[in-house]
Amino acid sequence: MKIQVAVAEDNPNLIRSVLEKLQLFDQVEVMWVANNGVEVIQKVTNQQPDVILMDINMPEMNGVEATRKVKDQFPNIKVIMLTVFDETDKIFNSILAGASGYLLKDEKPGKLIQAIEEAIEGGAPMSPVIAAKSLQLIRSGKQEPIESVDFGLTNREMEILEEISKGKNYQQIADKLFISPKTVRKHIENIYRKLQVHNKVEAIQLAMKHGII
Amino acid sequence: MKIQVAVAEDNPNLIRSVLEKLQLFDQVEVMWVANNGVEVIQKVTNQQPDVILMDINMPEMNGVEATRKVKDQFPNIKVIMLTVFDETDKIFNSILAGASGYLLKDEKPGKLIQAIEEAIEGGAPMSPVIAAKSLQLIRSGKQEPIESVDFGLTNREMEILEEISKGKNYQQIADKLFISPKTVRKHIENIYRKLQVHNKVEAIQLAMKHGII
DNA sequence: GGTAAAGTACGGCAGATGCCTTACAGAAAA
DNA sequence: TTTTCTGTAAGGCATCTGCCGTACTTTACC
Numbered sequence: 001m002k003i004q005v006a007v008a009e010d011n012p013n014l015i016r017s018v019l020e021k022l023q024l025f026d027q028v029e030v031m032w033v034a035n036n037g038v039e040v041i042q043k044v045t046n047q048q049p050d051v052i053l054m055d056i057n058m059p060e061m062n063g064v065e066a067t068r069k070v071k072d073q074f075p076n077i078k079v080i081m082l083t084v085f086d087e088t089d090k091i092f093n094s095i096l097a098g099a100s101g102y103l104l105k106d107e108k109p110g111k112l113i114q115a116i117e118e119a120i121e122g123g124a125p126m127s128p129v130i131a132a133k134s135l136q137l138i139r140s141g142k143q144e145p146i147e148s149v150d151f152g153l154t155n156r157e158m159e160i161l162e163e164i165s166k167g168k169n170y171q172q173i174a175d176k177l178f179i180s181p182k183t184v185r186k187h188i189e190n191i192y193r194k195l196q197v198h199n200k201v202e203a204i205q206l207a208m209k210h211g212i213i
Numbered sequence: 214m215k216i217q218v219a220v221a222e223d224n225p226n227l228i229r230s231v232l233e234k235l236q237l238f239d240q241v242e243v244m245w246v247a248n249n250g251v252e253v254i255q256k257v258t259n260q261q262p263d264v265i266l267m268d269i270n271m272p273e274m275n276g277v278e279a280t281r282k283v284k285d286q287f288p289n290i291k292v293i294m295l296t297v298f299d300e301t302d303k304i305f306n307s308i309l310a311g312a313s314g315y316l317l318k319d320e321k322p323g324k325l326i327q328a329i330e331e332a333i334e335g336g337a338p339m340s341p342v343i344a345a346k347s348l349q350l351i352r353s354g355k356q357e358p359i360e361s362v363d364f365g366l367t368n369r370e371m372e373i374l375e376e377i378s379k380g381k382n383y384q385q386i387a388d389k390l391f392i393s394p395k396t397v398r399k400h401i402e403n404i405y406r407k408l409q410v411h412n413k414v415e416a417i418q419l420a421m422k423h424g425i426i
Numbered sequence: 427g428g429t430a431a432a433g434t435a436c437g438g439c440a441g442a443t444g445c446c447t448t449a450c451a452g453a454a455a456a
Numbered sequence: 457t458t459t460t461c462t463g464t465a466a467g468g469c470a471t472c473t474g475c476c477g478t479a480c481t482t483t484a485c486c
Contacts, residue, residue, distance in 0.1 A: 185474085188474085198380075399465080399466095400464095
């Protein structure tokens with residue numbers, strides 16, 4: 001059984017170029033070709049390919065929107081975005097829309113086939129340039145400006161700060177660490193002094209702000 | 214000028230395997246080999262390679278920590294993580310640490326060299342399986358799956374919860390809201406009952422977990 | 427061998443906190 | 457109209473907390 005591929009692209013020359021690349025390999029078969037996003041939705045309703053090679057920029061409905069609608073109706077269809085540009089926001093939107101991969105249009109025929117196969121196997125084929133940008137997205141979107149300040153807390157103090165953040169009282173922390181509650185209090189006194197705070201809530205808020213806990 | 218590569222890996226067999234793969238190509242040269250993260254830091258201080266192939270799991274200091282320290286001192290050095298596993302959290306931490314790529318250890322020699330070259334060109338070579346996981350990270354990170362639970366807190370109670378989270382005591386909250394500290398205490402009692410907690414720290418931890426504050 | 431840091435532990439005290447009860451006014455709902 | 461909810465306020469009490477001492481042991485570093 002050949003892999004069923006669909007192509008969505010408005011530029012006739014690029015369609016021809018893609019089709020030529022695909023024809024070099026007999027493990028894939030082109031099911032249909034669409035010239036814009038609206039056409040994609042129409043055709044995919046009748047015939048579901050395994051993979052859609054989707055141009056980002058198309059008239060009527062762009063590739064990102066089309067991807068969203070396709071993945072919404074047929075989550076199993078893999079969508080690989082094709083583009084000449086590597087704009088960060090389009091990459092980001094494509095990923096959110098559910099695209100499985102993202103390739104630049106000048107990939108060699110072998111790469112293209114390889115990407116199609118990887119996508120079917122659950123991988124996410126990406127041109128390295130695109131991959132680099134998606135890593136940037138992760139870095140920027142997640143952990144941003146946490147300013148790690150060293151308050152000079154000892155290991156034991158860190159341990160106790162952890163327990164404080166769980167809402168435990170002196171006695172419970174003492175039981176957990178097999179020490180006297182008096183000792184716990186002394187440690188906490190030292191923590192407060194080092195962090196320059198005066199109660200548990202302030203301590204954990206400051207600790208979280210600086211990523212200590 | 215050959216590409217200078219360093220290898221960080223604790224398993225002698227895998228070191229040999231990597232070195233053999235690299236020797237098949239004459240555009241790269243192995244500058245040094247380290248057996249753990251601490252050794253990496255020592256050697257990189259004296260000699261800076263273009264690329265480090267870094268094992269995730271190493272004794273003394275793991276690959277993620279080592280990557281963080283290397284990128285901190287020498288941002289231009291590209292780090293490609295090598296691992297047999299594809300654990301999501303390690304991938305995530307590696308990305309945050311500044312890794313440029315992430316490959317599975319069983320990559321073919323050609324792939325390895327290709328990855329090194331792509332990393333130097335600013336790309337982010339990733340095995341498709343890894344790439345798929347990083348896409349998931351982007352998707353999951355952007356729209357937070359915080360489970361909003363309605364605890365039935367009144368407006369006044371919410372207001373007071375906010376103040377609690379700033380580390381204020383009863384008197385300070387009372388002053389801020391122009392009410393008696395006795396009233397504040399009563400509100401807080403009600404908050405505790407609704408949230409089923411028994412102190413300030415537990416209250417704000419639960420509130421933050423559910424995105425109330 | 428002295429010093430410093432870290433971890434342990436105790437005592438005291440004033441004030442804060444958690445939890446109980448009662449009470450009343452205004453608003454909203456039944 | 458009566459009931460319920462919300463917000464306000466107060467008294468009492470056992471416990472917890474924050475802050476001030478002091479003191480011993482171990483480990484690490486000059």
